[in-house]
Amino acid sequence: MITAYHRPKTLEEALELLTQPDTAPLGGGTLLSQPTTAPVSVVDLQLLMLDQLAPKGNDLEIGAVCALQTLYQSERRPEALKAAIQFEAPLNLRNSATVAGTIVAGDGRSPFVTMLLSMDAKITLQKSKTDSQTIGISEYILTYPKGLITAITLPSNVKTAFEAISKTPTDTPIVCAAMTQWNSGRTRLALGGYGKTPTLALDGTEAEGAEDAARNAYHEAGDEWASAEYRLEMAAILAKRCLDALK
Ligand SMILES: Cc1cc2nc3c(=O)[nH]c(=O)nc-3n(C[C@H](O)[C@H](O)[C@H](O)COP(=O)(O)OP(=O)(O)OC[C@H]3O[C@@H](n4cnc5c(N)ncnc54)[C@H](O)[C@@H]3O)c2cc1C
DSSP states (O other), X not given: OEEEEEOOSSHHHHHHHTTSTTEEEESSOTTTTSOOSSOEEEEEOTTSOOOOEEEETTEEEEETTOBHHHHHHOXXXXXXXXXXXXXXXXXXXXXXXXXXXXXXXXXXXXXXXXXXXXXXXXXXXXXXXXXXEEEEHHHHHHHOOSSEEEEEEEESSEEEEXXXXXXXXXXXXXXXXXXXXXXXXXXXXXXXXXXXSOEEEEEESSSTTHHHHHHHHTTTOOOSSOOHHHHHHHHHHHHHHHHHHHO
């Protein structure tokens, strides 16, 4: 239950407000505005100009408050990221939900976070007025450190692929695979569809062994949606499809 609403005009003001107890950043509010019994004060980020999306060197920097739909429509994002966002949420939700809110709220079934994990996205975190740090998404989803996400940075000169299996074309996938390959040959494979966070199955100097890595990563991935036997076989098939797509 939202008990107080703040709309700061500056980042400094927002960070000051976020030092108060039971106070959380408000992105699109699609999750935070759901009914709960726990009282929370929210700090709306919409005036902080954190919704920009721009190239930065060889990277693409996405402001934390950029809506999923803005990223979806941008010609700067890779095609595979578009596919992952489409699976993440329907249009109305994509118009409100922000990239940072989706990372924070996302679990292992999130196609968007799975894609970001494969791309080795960097998360810029503002912990206080003087403490800003950038960490890899692998570390972020392991610890969910406190702090305000201000930006997400993605590599631009990479090849990407995303493949998913779901009950309907827009349902949250039961299994999904995201693969990113750098010019050097470095290949990262992330799996989603299961658990508390997506799983990094492979981060190698080449794509060799990706199918086996997918099988191994999901050998215990059983839940109410699918058995581990099913998921590990599908993960290997999706990894192969990703490899084919990157050729
Ligand atoms: C009816 C409905 C039910 C849903 N139920 C769930 C659910 O149970 N579980 C789930 O995972 N998703 C759920 N979702 C999906 C949710 O909408 C998405 O996860 C969405 O992408 C969240 O993005 P947002 O910008 O709206 O986040 P918000 O609702 O604004 O915030 C979500 C979380 O992220 C934090 N946050 C936001 N911005 C930042 C930032 N810049 N830095 C640090 N932290 C930040 C917030 O404090 C909050 O903890 C639901 C959506 C709908 C419409």
